[in-house]
Every structure is written in structure tokens, then in C-alpha cells.
Amino acid sequence: MYGRSGLLRMAALGAIAALVAGAFGGPAAAENPTLKIGFVGVTSGPAAAWGTSNVRSMQTRAAWLNEKGGVTIGDKTYKIEIVTFDDQKDPKRAIAGMEKMAQEGIHYVVGPNVDDGAAAVRPVAEKAGIIYFPYAFPKTLYTKPASNAILGMVASYQSGPAIYKYLRDHKGVKTIAFVAGNESDPLSQRDSGVAAAKALGMKVLADKDTYETDTRDFTPVLTPIVKLKPDLLVLSGVAPANAPLLIRSARELGYKGLISTETAQDAQVLKEGAGDLADGFISVGGASTPEIRSATMDEFIARYTKMFGEYNDESNTKVYALEYILDTLKANPAAIDNVEEFKKTIDTFSAPNPFVKGNSTLHYVGMTSFGQKRQVAVPMVVNEYRGGKFVTLFVGSVD
Amino acid sequence: MAANATPDRRSMEQVIANGLYLGAQYALVALGLTLIFALMNVLNFAHGQMYVLGGFITYWVYGRLGLPFVVALAASAVTLAAVGAAVEVLLFRTVIRRSVREESTMLLAAGIAYFLDAVILLLFGEKQRGVPKIVMGVFDWDNLIMPYDRILVGGLAVVFIVAFMLFMQYSRPGRAMRALAQDRVAAQLMGVQVDRYSMIGFALGALLAGVVGGLLAAITGVNSGIGGPISIKAFLMVMIGGAGVVGGAIAGGFVLGMLESVGLTVLHSYGDITYLVIFAGLMVFLSIRPQGLMGKPWG
Numbered sequence: 001m002y003g004r005s006g007l008l009r010m011a012a013l014g015a016i017a018a019l020v021a022g023a024f025g026g027p028a029a030a031e032n033p034t035l036k037i038g039f040v041g042v043t044s045g046p047a048a049a050w051g052t053s054n055v056r057s058m059q060t061r062a063a064w065l066n067e068k069g070g071v072t073i074g075d076k077t078y079k080i081e082i083v084t085f086d087d088q089k090d091p092k093r094a095i096a097g098m099e100k101m102a103q104e105g106i107h108y109v110v111g112p113n114v115d116d117g118a119a120a121v122r123p124v125a126e127k128a129g130i131i132y133f134p135y136a137f138p139k140t141l142y143t144k145p146a147s148n149a150i151l152g153m154v155a156s157y158q159s160g161p162a163i164y165k166y167l168r169d170h171k172g173v174k175t176i177a178f179v180a181g182n183e184s185d186p187l188s189q190r191d192s193g194v195a196a197a198k199a200l201g202m203k204v205l206a207d208k209d210t211y212e213t214d215t216r217d218f219t220p221v222l223t224p225i226v227k228l229k230p231d232l233l234v235l236s237g238v239a240p241a242n243a244p245l246l247i248r249s250a251r252e253l254g255y256k257g258l259i260s261t262e263t264a265q266d267a268q269v270l271k272e273g274a275g276d277l278a279d280g281f282i283s284v285g286g287a288s289t290p291e292i293r294s295a296t297m298d299e300f301i302a303r304y305t306k307m308f309g310e311y312n313d314e315s316n317t318k319v320y321a322l323e324y325i326l327d328t329l330k331a332n333p334a335a336i337d338n339v340e341e342f343k344k345t346i347d348t349f350s351a352p353n354p355f356v357k358g359n360s361t362l363h364y365v366g367m368t369s370f371g372q373k374r375q376v377a378v379p380m381v382v383n384e385y386r387g388g389k390f391v392t393l394f395v396g397s398v399d
Numbered sequence: 400m401a402a403n404a405t406p407d408r409r410s411m412e413q414v415i416a417n418g419l420y421l422g423a424q425y426a427l428v429a430l431g432l433t434l435i436f437a438l439m440n441v442l443n444f445a446h447g448q449m450y451v452l453g454g455f456i457t458y459w460v461y462g463r464l465g466l467p468f469v470v471a472l473a474a475s476a477v478t479l480a481a482v483g484a485a486v487e488v489l490l491f492r493t494v495i496r497r498s499v500r501e502e503s504t505m506l507l508a509a510g511i512a513y514f515l516d517a518v519i520l521l522l523f524g525e526k527q528r529g530v531p532k533i534v535m536g537v538f539d540w541d542n543l544i545m546p547y548d549r550i551l552v553g554g555l556a557v558v559f560i561v562a563f564m565l566f567m568q569y570s571r572p573g574r575a576m577r578a579l580a581q582d583r584v585a586a587q588l589m590g591v592q593v594d595r596y597s598m599i600g601f602a603l604g605a606l607l608a609g610v611v612g613g614l615l616a617a618i619t620g621v622n623s624g625i626g627g628p629i630s631i632k633a634f635l636m637v638m639i640g641g642a643g644v645v646g647g648a649i650a651g652g653f654v655l656g657m658l659e660s661v662g663l664t665v666l667h668s669y670g671d672i673t674y675l676v677i678f679a680g681l682m683v684f685l686s687i688r689p690q691g692l693m694g695k696p697w698g
Contacts, residue, residue: 043525044516044517044520044623044624045624045627046622046624046625046628047624048520048525048622048623048624049525049526049527052524052525182670182671208667208668208669208670209667210670210671211663211671212671212674214625214627214628216615216619216625216629217420217421217424217618217619219417219420219549220414220417220418220421220659220660220663220664221663221667223410223413223414223417223663223664224410224663224664224667225667227410240526240527241526241527241622241624242527244527244529244620245527245619245620252537252544252546253544254537254539254544266526268526269526269527269528269529272462272527272528272529272530272620273527273528273529273620274529275531275532309524310524310526312526
């Protein structure tokens with residue numbers, strides 16, 4: 001029927017068709033359903049770094065998974081789509097964002113980033129059947145009767161006591177002073193820090209000093225505190241934008257003691273903003289340091305950097321939430337559109353942690369703090385900033 | 400040395416020094432805002448964003464490209480002057496021609512502020528940025544600690560303020576702009592080119608924002624989200640000193656700097672009530688003297 005040249009032509013056309021199908025998505029790819037995962041948090045304003053590191057972590061991981069063909073949950077392979085909403089750190093907008101997620105039929109949302117936003121979205125999430133992963137610490141979000149929120153990081157009331165105890169036992173810290181931004185998150189973190197320090201027998205020299213979070217020059221704020229000469233100065237709930245400014249002001253005023261915080265920070269921001277003055281600054285991270293992170297985490301950092309130009313160290317913690325959502329759905333595919341199924345899986349869920357070396361697992365914790373498992377198990381890596389990068393001071397865990 | 404000073408004496412001298420330093424930078428921030436208001440009766444809500452843009456230009460030129468700080472500061476000044484001139488010619492001039500309602504320019508200014516916020520975030524990212532110190536070391540005298548870079552920046556702020564005042568007082572464009580500020584119609588009748596000097600005035604106001612943004616990038620760094628808070632603080636200073644009065648902006652800056660410094664020291668044990676007290680005091684003050692320290696009741 002066909003001559004040799006005709007067969008060759010047909011073969012060439014077939015190859016071109018296959019290439020085109022591969023390039024633009026063939027029938028198999030087109031059939032892949034999309035799994036939408038939401039983000040509601042702050043990606044603009046002074047605290048933009050918190051939410052932006054969330055969004056970019058999710059987008060990097062989703063692009064990577066999609067590139068590998070998608071995520072298989074049950075008998076279907078899904079393409080992951082990240083739907084984002086900037087709440088501008090405003091609880092009213094956070095509610096609007098969560099309502100948007102509900103309208104789009106999304107059942108799993110990462111965020112919000114702050115206490116009041118996380119508390120504000122609770123009724124919407126519970127009514128619409130949404131599981132959300134806030135980076136906010138109020139215990140009422142995670143204790144019964146609440147059941148839809150899962151804390152996406154280590155809380156300050158979990159890391160603070162561990163840090164203070166370590167510094168008391170290893171660095172001889174006896175006196176402590178707190179300074180916090182005048183917002184609900186830093187103030188509640190300060191209060192829990194003060195309680196933890198007192199419980200450890202430390203003398204609290206200052207526990208009322210606060211600053212407006214848009215302060216640019218902290219010298220007047222720190223002048224009276226530095227005068228008290230505490231062994232440890234705690235920057236409660238400090239935003240990454242403010243940490244180097246506070247450190248620099250304290251050091252330039254002659255403060256010689258230790259400085260710490262319970263929030264995640266970025267080494268590059270500390271380097272640019274405070275330079276060597278930030279050496280010795282203690283903060284908390286996830287898969288932060290080369291000593292503990294896996295090859296997968298290294299590749300994640302490389303891909304993030306390629307996509308967005310610059311990595312953000314806060315993503316060492318923020319990388320986890322999407323992984324927890326997807327792996328829990330893999331463990332129980334019925335949860336894909338039914339959060340009650342997701343909740344049933346939480347108690348027994350366990351999967352390998354791809355971001356950390358060794359036999360670490362992804363699993364849910366929180367029994368001690370919340371009476372139910374409503375927190376992701378992120379390694380509590382306490383870092384010390386030194387010479388432009390973080391080094392591991394010690395690694396703890398939360399139960 | 401420092402141990403010989405009594406704590407209270409040391410505190411007081413430190414507090415005054417902190418207040419003067421803050422006052423100098425605040426005054427420079429407020430100057431540009433009040434100049435634009437005086438010339439055009441425009442409340443430039445985008446002033447803080449212009450400050451941020453100036454800071455990021457200095458960050459890139461000095462911090463990333465490694466060029467001298469002076470070059471970076473000049474780059475911030477020139478760029479912001481160009482931005483200011485463009486904003487006046489392309490946007491404000493058109494709106495002022497077409498609308499006599501003051502809220503039109505206010506809405507335009509707010510729109511520009513949001514636009515610049517978004518552009519700055521896209522261009523420079525979400526992270527706090529800082530640059531290497533321009534001068535190393537700390538001045539540590541009996542009763543006072545002050546890093547040399549703060550002394551230098553405070554001094555430069557004062558130099559810029561004096562230069563600005565001399566320019567306004569003695570230069571031809573300065574006199575023209577003062578005439579415009581006093582009576583726009585009369586100035587026009589006397590041959591002052593209103594469009595030209597409105598553009599120069601807006602460019603000069605934006606230039607001042609860029610210069611102070613660049614200066615302070617060396618001390619406090621810069622991040623994309625601080626434009627709004629900077630604008631609010633600048634408005635506060637202008638309200639204290641008197642809207643549209645150059646001397647008032649300077650006075651407002653130093654008053655606010657000193658109030659902040661004293662309040663944060665004296666009231667620190669009561670929590671964060673310094674700004675509460677400042678705002679409460681400002682309400683009382685404005686109810687007694689709504690035109691501010693140096694403003695005129697008739698505008």
C-alpha cells in the first residue's frame with residue numbers, strides 16, 4: 001500500500017506527533033487531574049518574608065513533583081497546583097482568603113502566618129471542611145474541640161525552654177531580658193518565654209519592653225535594656241527584618257551577652273544587616289544545616305534558588321507542610337476530599353522524612369502540648385549564626 | 400571609662416543623643432513631604448515608598464555592585480528626582496488640571512504608593528537588606544555610646560537640611576518655589592513658570608526621600624514593606640510642625656525624635672505606651688493648635 005518513502009514520511013510524522021504530544025501534554029498527561037493546595041498568609045509588607053518563604057517552598061516542591069510526573073494518590077496521579085492568597089497580615093483578609101479556598105473546593109491550606117489570622121479563619125475552615133497548617137501558636141487552635149488546624153512548626157513554648165535550659169547548663173546564663181514587638185504573636189511568645197525562664201530558675205530582668213513592629217532604629221528601645229546587662233537577651237517572636245537591626249543596636253550599645261529568638265531566621269539577612277555583630281545569635285530552624293540535611297533537601301535548595309534567584313533559610317521549616325499534606329493523602333486516599341478521613345490518619349501516619357539524613361520520619365505530634373496530634377514533627381534544630389551561616393547548636397524534638 | 404559614669408547621667412546623655420540622631424533623620428524625611436505639600440497642596444502618600452526605592456538603589460549600587468557609598472547616594476538622589484519629575488508631569492499635573500477636588504490627588508498618591516509597593520516587592524524581593532558599614536567603630540565616651548556611622552549619617556542629614564534651606568532661601572528656583580507656596584496665582588502673574596517649578600519641587604521632594612532612604616540603608620537597611628509606616632511617621636512630623644512649612648517639618652522631626660527617645664526610656668517599664676502617649680498628646684496639641692507649631696491657621 002505504501003511505498004518506502006511513504007512509510008518514512010508516516011514514521012516522521014508519527015515521531016513529530018509524539019514529540020508535540022510530549023511537549024504540549026499528550027492524552028495521558030491531559031487526563032491527570034489537578035490537586036489544588038491553598039496558601040493563605042502574608043506575602044507583602046514588613047512581614048512578607050514569612051509568607052513568601054511558604055509560597056515559594058510550596059511552588060518549588062510542586063514544580064519538582066509535577067516535573068517527575070505528579071503525585072500518585074490511590075489509583076490516580078495528580079498534578080499539584082498551588083493557589084495563593086496574600087492576607088497582608090490582616091485577619092479580615094485572612095478570612096476572605098480562606099473563603100476563596102472554600103469556593104475553589106480546596107480542602108488543604110498552608111497558613112496563616114500569624115496568631116490573629118489563624119484564629120480568625122478557624123470558623124471558615126471548620127465549616128468548609130478545610131485542614132489548615134498555621135504558623136501560629138495559640139493552643140486553642142490545636143486543642144479539642146478544635147481539630148482542623150495543624151501547627152506547621154515548633155512553637156516558641158516548646159523551643160524556648162529547651163534553648164534556655166541549654167544556655168543555663170552550658171553557657172552559665174542566669175539572668176534574662178525579653179524584648180518583643182507590640183503584636184499578638186511576639187507578645188504571647190514573650191509571655192511564654194518569661195514563664196519558661198522563671199520555671200528554670202532564671203532571673204528575669206526585663207519583661208515589659210516592647211517596640212512598634214515598624215521601628216527602624218532600635219537604639220532608643222534597647223538603651224534601657226542593655227543597661228541591665230542580662231546574660232541573655234531574648235528577641236521574642238522577632239521578624240527576620242527586625243532581627244539584624246536589634247542585634248546591631250544591642251551590640252553597638254556595648255551589650256556583651258547572648259542573644260536568642262525562637263523564630264526562624266535567614267543567614268543572608270543577618271549577614272547583610274548585622275555582619276559579624278550577629279555572630280553567636282541563636283535561632284531555630286528545620287532542616288537548616290549541612291550536618292543534618294539530606295541530598296533531597298540540597299536539591300530543593302538548588303531548585304528554589306534557580307526558580308526565585310535566592311534561597312530563604314526560613315524555608316528549612318516551611319518546606320514541610322506540603323510534604324505532610326501529600327504524604328498523608330497518599331497514606332489515606334479517601335482524604336483527598338474528606339478531611340475527616342485525614343484526621344483519622346493523623347494518629348497513625350508515618351513516612352520517611354526526605355529532607356533530613358538518617359531514619360527521621362514525618363509524623364504528627366502534639367500530645368504533650370495539645371492533648372492530640374495536631375502538629376507536624378519538624379526537627380527542632382537550634383542554630384547559632386557564625387561567619388555568615390548557621391551551625392547546629394543542638395537538635396531536639398517535640399512529642 | 401564608661402563604668403565611671405553614673406547610670407542615670409549616662410542614660411540621660413544617651414537619650415538626648417538618640418533623640419537628636421532620630422530627629423535629624425526624621426526631619427530630612429519630613430522635608431520632602433512638606434515641600435510637595437507646600438507647592439502643590441498634594442499629600443504625597445507615596446513618600447515612604449520613594450524612601451524605600453532610594454534605599455534599595457543604594458543597596459544595589461553600594462552593597463551589591465561595590466561602588467562607593469557617595470556614588471550610591473547620588474544614584475538614589477538622581478533616580479528619585481527623575482521618578483518624582485515623571486510622577487508630577489505624567490500624573491499629578493494631569494489630575495490637577497482635570498479635577499479641582501483635593502481628594503483626587505490624594506487618591507492618586509495612594510494609588511502610586513500601592514503601585515510602588517508592588518513594583519519594589521517584585522524588583523527587590525521580600526527580604527530585609529543591609530549594606531556594609533560605611534564607617535567602622537563606636538564612639539564610647541564617659542556618658543555616651545554612639546557608632547561612628549550614626550554620627551556621620553546624623554551629620555550628613557544636618558548638612559542636607561542646611562543645604563536645602565540655603566537652596567530654598569537664596570537660589571532662583573528656591574525663591575520661585577517659595578513664591579509658588581505662598582500664592583500660586585500671584586506667582587504665576589509675576590512670571591513664575593508654575594509647571595516648571597512644580598516639577599522641580601516634586602523632583603526635589605522625591606530626591607530628599609531618596610537621599611534619606613539611601614543614607615539610612617547604611618544604618619537600618621531597607622525592606623520592601625516599610626514605605627507605609629515611613630509615610631505615616633512623616634505625616635506625624637508634618638502635623639506637629641505645621642503642614643507646608645519647611646521650618647515646621649524640621650521642628651516636627653526633632654520633636655518626634657526626642658519624644659520617641661525620651662518616651663522609650665522613661666516609659667519602658669510600662670510596656671509599649673510611648674506612641675500611645677505621643678498620639679494622645681498630639682490630639683490634645685492639635686485641638687489647641689491645629690496648624691501645628693509653625694503653620695498658619697489660614698493654610
